Amino acid sequence: MTAPLGPEEYRDLLSSALPSAQDADTVEPSLSTLFTPDSHRLALHVDTTVVRGGRGVGKTFWYRSLLDDQLRDVAAEEYRIDRLRHLEVCQGYGAQLAPDLYPGPGELASLVDAGVRPYDLWNAVLLVALGQPQLKELVSWKERIAWVQEHPGERDRTIAQADKEAQAGKITKLVLFDALEHLHRDRVQADRLVAGILQLALEMRLGTRNVRCKIFIRPDMFDGALLHFPDASKLTANAASLKWSTTNLYGLFFHYLGNHDSEESRRFRALTGGWTEHTHGRHLLPSTLLGDQGTQADTFSVLAGPYMGANFRKGITYTWLPNHLMDGVEQVSPRSFLNALGMAVDETRGNYAAHGYAIHHEGIRRGVQSASQTRVGEIREDMPWVHTAIAPLAGQQVPIDQALVLDCWHESELTSSLQREAARANASGNGAEVRTGPRYADDYVRLIDELIGLGVMRRRRDGRIDLPDVYRIAFSIGRRGGVPKVQS
Numbered sequence: 001m002t003a004p005l006g007p008e009e010y011r012d013l014l015s016s017a018l019p020s021a022q023d024a025d026t027v028e029p030s031l032s033t034l035f036t037p038d039s040h041r042l043a044l045h046v047d048t049t050v051v052r053g054g055r056g057v058g059k060t061f062w063y064r065s066l067l068d069d070q071l072r073d074v075a076a077e078e079y080r081i082d083r084l085r086h087l088e089v090c091q092g093y094g095a096q097l098a099p100d101l102y103p104g105p106g107e108l109a110s111l112v113d114a115g116v117r118p119y120d121l122w123n124a125v126l127l128v129a130l131g132q133p134q135l136k137e138l139v140s141w142k143e144r145i146a147w148v149q150e151h152p153g154e155r156d157r158t159i160a161q162a163d164k165e166a167q168a169g170k171i172t173k174l175v176l177f178d179a180l181e182h183l184h185r186d187r188v189q190a191d192r193l194v195a196g197i198l199q200l201a202l203e204m205r206l207g208t209r210n211v212r213c214k215i216f217i218r219p220d221m222f223d224g225a226l227l228h229f230p231d232a233s234k235l236t237a238n239a240a241s242l243k244w245s246t247t248n249l250y251g252l253f254f255h256y257l258g259n260h261d262s263e264e265s266r267r268f269r270a271l272t273g274g275w276t277e278h279t280h281g282r283h284l285l286p287s288t289l290l291g292d293q294g295t296q297a298d299t300f301s302v303l304a305g306p307y308m309g310a311n312f313r314k315g316i317t318y319t320w321l322p323n324h325l326m327d328g329v330e331q332v333s334p335r336s337f338l339n340a341l342g343m344a345v346d347e348t349r350g351n352y353a354a355h356g357y358a359i360h361h362e363g364i365r366r367g368v369q370s371a372s373q374t375r376v377g378e379i380r381e382d383m384p385w386v387h388t389a390i391a392p393l394a395g396q397q398v399p400i401d402q403a404l405v406l407d408c409w410h411e412s413e414l415t416s417s418l419q420r421e422a423a424r425a426n427a428s429g430n431g432a433e434v435r436t437g438p439r440y441a442d443d444y445v446r447l448i449d450e451l452i453g454l455g456v457m458r459r460r461r462d463g464r465i466d467l468p469d470v471y472r473i474a475f476s477i478g479r480r481g482g483v484p485k486v487q488s
Helices: 007-017 038-044 059-066 069-079 105-113 118-129 133-137 141-150 152-168 187-207 219-226 230-238 246-258 263-272 287-291 293-304 317-325 334-351 361-382 384-393 402-411 414-425 444-454
Strands: 050-052 087-093 172-177 211-217
Touching (some): 007 263, 007 334, 050 230, 059 172, 059 211, 105 118, 118 141, 118 152, 118 172, 118 187, 133 141, 152 172, 152 211, 187 219, 187 230, 211 219, 219 230, 246 263, 246 317, 246 334, 293 317, 317 334, 317 361, 334 361, 384 414, 384 444, 402 444
Parallel strands (some): 050 211, 087 172, 172 211
């Protein structure tokens, strides 16, 4: 009989098993961390060209997993996608420097500033991935791109030959693109570079049978690229989005706890029961712990207690955490979810060490505050205009009448602020406009609609405007009886 884990033992397991926030983009996926939610199956289909997702939802994780033969084989089995076993996978672009495969940010900036067409650039990258011999002999990307421009017929023949060989070998040549936010520091140039990738991907999809591209991209970057390559909209028919349900999030959480190399992890598996060993020590959750809310809630209450206080009126821990991390379109990133839990453990250890559960409910609240600060920091980097639009609402309480939102924006002269931001962004002198702000900077009702579409705001049934806690807290906007805003 397995002895129950005590609160401190659970804290040890949580602290060691959960990924560090700092490691999110640097740790390579492994058999023990590979988790395959059903909602991501479409994204792994070979013919799915565009995979959309915000920060922290798993774009880079799947990019790196597809590059690994063993992880790809596991995904093929668990998702029942046999074509994943018959791939030749190449890197088209990623965060890791690989100058032989694609130019890094510095060289990209130099090439773009010199007037290189993105379409020519990515054609050179594709031909290198397909093994074009003349390009391999050239050292610089400037020379490679020049060769592509001077030999359009040879370019076509190289692609056709690669397609023919792949068809004969019953494989698909798949070129992956990730980390597109790092393509260029100037957003207009980044959008053009992305448009070039999309143009090439569409051409491969229509013109070949066995050469494919898969592009992991933020939704706002995909929308921005449409300004430069409208035909990219044709790729949306076979696009996928990386989404996470509540059961997916807790399934991932329990997967980490059950796949850590420790005695506490072994006992956790024994106590919850039904785990099976897959390959090389990788443990698979029982179906109830993977997809049954009741079983998940019971298991989480062993770690954090059933309630966010003395009784159910304070909230149920299982639902409270994802509900307060959810954006306006009801999505939670697993990175925010796991980081909030990690912060909750640290807060419990530091201030509630004698608590009868591994996680104190005040620790969960502190975790949500931390996740909110991180999320607002991310959106400020990705779309600075969102911060500019919400800042005038600081000190207000939600839900808030739409008329009051409009008054705050008029009083702060928001349109002028947004136009100044756009002017600074478009001061590059190249004559091209980049959408760094909302579509309608001078139409505040439409601006609210755009923020609702981004998940930053939501409209209640009574017409009042609300902000999800994951944004509200760090923006210093209050909610009566809600999680306290972050004090500046």
